[in-house]
Amino acid sequence: MKNALSLKFHxxxxxxxxxxxxxxxxLVRFFALIPIAALAFIMMKIIAKGSGAITWEFLxxxxxxxxMHGGIFPCIFGTLAITLLMILMALPLGVAAAIYxxxxxxxxxxxxxxxxxxxxxxxxxxxxFGLFGVGFFILFVGRNLDAVLKTGMLFGQPxxxxxxxxxxxxxxxxxxxxxxxALNTVPQSQRAASLALGxxxxxxxxxxxxxxxxxxxxxxxxxSISRGxxxxxxxxFTGCAYFLPRLPVVNLFGFIPMINPFDQFMELSYHIFIMAxxxxxxxxxxxxxxxxxxxxxxxxxxxxxxxxxxxxxxxKKMGTVTV
Amino acid sequence: MEIxxxxxxxxxxxxxxxDLSSNTTKIxxxxxxxxxGPVRALHGIDMEIKEKAVTALIGPSGCxxxxxxxxxxxxxxxxxxxxxxxxxxIDDVNIYSPEVNVAVLRRMVGMxxxxxxxxxxxxxxxxxYGPRLHGVIDKAVLEHIVEESLKKAALWNEVKDxxxxxxxxxxxxxxxxxxxxxxxxxxxxxxxxxxxxSALDPLSTAKIEELIYELRKNYxxxxxxxxxxxxxxxxxxxxxxxxxxxxxxxxxxxxFTNPLKKETEDYITGRFG
Ligand SMILES: Nc1ncnc2c1ncn2[C@@H]1O[C@H](COP(=O)(O)OP(=O)(O)O)[C@@H](O)[C@H]1O
Ligand SMILES: [Mg+2]
Numbered sequence: 001m002k003n004a005l006s007l008k009f010h011x012x013x014x015x016x017x018x019x020x021x022x023x024x025x026x027l028v029r030f031f032a033l034i035p036i037a038a039l040a041f042i043m044m045k046i047i048a049k050g051s052g053a054i055t056w057e058f059l060x061x062x063x064x065x066x067x068m069h070g071g072i073f074p075c076i077f078g079t080l081a082i083t084l085l086m087i088l089m090a091l092p093l094g095v096a097a098a099i100y101x102x103x104x105x106x107x108x109x110x111x112x113x114x115x116x117x118x119x120x121x122x123x124x125x126x127x128x129f130g131l132f133g134v135g136f137f138i139l140f141v142g143r144n145l146d147a148v149l150k151t152g153m154l155f156g157q158p159x160x161x162x163x164x165x166x167x168x169x170x171x172x173x174x175x176x177x178x179x180x181x182a183l184n185t186v187p188q189s190q191r192a193a194s195l196a197l198g199x200x201x202x203x204x205x206x207x208x209x210x211x212x213x214x215x216x217x218x219x220x221x222x223x224s225i226s227r228g229x230x231x232x233x234x235x236x237f238t239g240c241a242y243f244l245p246r247l248p249v250v251n252l253f254g255f256i257p258m259i260n261p262f263d264q265f266m267e268l269s270y271h272i273f274i275m276a277x278x279x280x281x282x283x284x285x286x287x288x289x290x291x292x293x294x295x296x297x298x299x300x301x302x303x304x305x306x307x308x309x310x311x312x313x314x315x316k317k318m319g320t321v322t323v
Numbered sequence: 324m325e326i327x328x329x330x331x332x333x334x335x336x337x338x339x340x341x342d343l344s345s346n347t348t349k350i351x352x353x354x355x356x357x358x359x360g361p362v363r364a365l366h367g368i369d370m371e372i373k374e375k376a377v378t379a380l381i382g383p384s385g386c387x388x389x390x391x392x393x394x395x396x397x398x399x400x401x402x403x404x405x406x407x408x409x410x411x412x413i414d415d416v417n418i419y420s421p422e423v424n425v426a427v428l429r430r431m432v433g434m435x436x437x438x439x440x441x442x443x444x445x446x447x448x449x450x451x452y453g454p455r456l457h458g459v460i461d462k463a464v465l466e467h468i469v470e471e472s473l474k475k476a477a478l479w480n481e482v483k484d485x486x487x488x489x490x491x492x493x494x495x496x497x498x499x500x501x502x503x504x505x506x507x508x509x510x511x512x513x514x515x516x517x518x519x520x521s522a523l524d525p526l527s528t529a530k531i532e533e534l535i536y537e538l539r540k541n542y543x544x545x546x547x548x549x550x551x552x553x554x555x556x557x558x559x560x561x562x563x564x565x566x567x568x569x570x571x572x573x574x575x576x577x578x579f580t581n582p583l584k585k586e587t588e589d590y591i592t593g594r595f596g
Pocket of ligand 1 (some may be wrong): 382384389
């Protein structure tokens, strides 16, 4: 203690050397490196062990022989299909909610309640969404729809529709927050100019505000896709299939192939999960696990990259707006 | 004509003498009060704005000029907590009565803002925005409107060869004239301008002033300015606002040479504000 004090006082005249500074400097740098190191380690391991599994057959074939052989094409297809359905549901809903919050709601009680709800929704564990999906979508909405429409067991069972709906609820906060931010960056003077020309509020939002917020909204949409695409828990009970080598596709009018939202589906992250936990010989399936993980990560990475490119593109384009 | 401003020694060019007494009243404001929440921003304003003349609103900043201007096209409606009492009659219609269509009103009463605010679209699309909103889709008609509006706003010659380029590539002064053209394209009868030249260089300012002088032949113009010379140069009538009240209102040449109130005189001669 005495030593430290004297050091501190001598610091005025001597070259400054403070242990606390040096230590904190080191620690801050060290902690900052941890996530980078962790990411690098994970990526390297996955690439090293997974790239061997990636073959043309792996990417285009269905699993076979107790899922020890063949490929993961149904999982890739299922992941893309469910993500597409998810964004088709989540984007209009999320954008509408954000428009309401920024353009219509005052800053009163209702606004604050909705805001708080959105923030809390973002913090709910994903398994809770899964249970919510079963309870709300399948048992409540689905069963009641079947009862009313007399459709037997069409809606009241796990299928891609409800899995996508559950994922849509999960990513809703991402879209709402991103869209709100995008709408708020559109200068008020732009709205004023439009309104003063005799545009209604909706005409102004549609023609002036949304086009200028497009970049931010698309970025939010893509981020929400990459968030939703990797989730397992929400789809666990709501539509995911353990093994379903055929694709969830129907032929509309007999000849237009279309994703069948009432079918179950295989999915990449769920496939990794069952390969790791349910397989008879988990060690033998390790290459498949790594290969599937590599495909999933590459897909997510690609989406994030697209989001970044979008943002750069639109920022450049909008950079010249005078406020 | 040149006038001497009171005893300040400054001289100003003022609009040529014209008989404005025959002009009919376009806007009649009676006992207008305006509140931002609990705060009263305008106190019992009475004013008669003549058709096809330029009325300038002057006064120190924060005195309510912009607030008053926005009551004339109901842009205050967009401000949360804004309330209004009293009447504003345009062509004898109370614009605050419930059956008035605000969108139609704002088309009739155009507005040019302090800071030029073109849309990040092409020059053509900026001008065509208003007409398109109101149902014009024929390309030839739109082209005609765009050309006419740009000509009236004295911008045609500068941009006629590049109508498809972005409006944001124009200079500040050109952008402001584009905003004026955008307003003219919806065929208004009244044009409100809130310090339209305050962000521009002297040359662009002169162009805008010339333009205002041209436009007054066909439009009723109400302009806010904090520039006394500008008010004297471009306006037929001048209204002096102070702390939310209309202190003095009359022909510009009278207000500048022979104000009725001591406060007006102090403000105009620069002893205050
Ligand atoms: N949106 C607003 N909300 C609350 N008060 C406002 C708002 N706009 C203006 N005010 C207040 O009203 C008064 C008049 O402002 P304004 O009309 O902008 O004055 P001017 O244009 O003459 O400078 C000022 O005291 C200002 O603070
Ligand atoms: Mg102002």
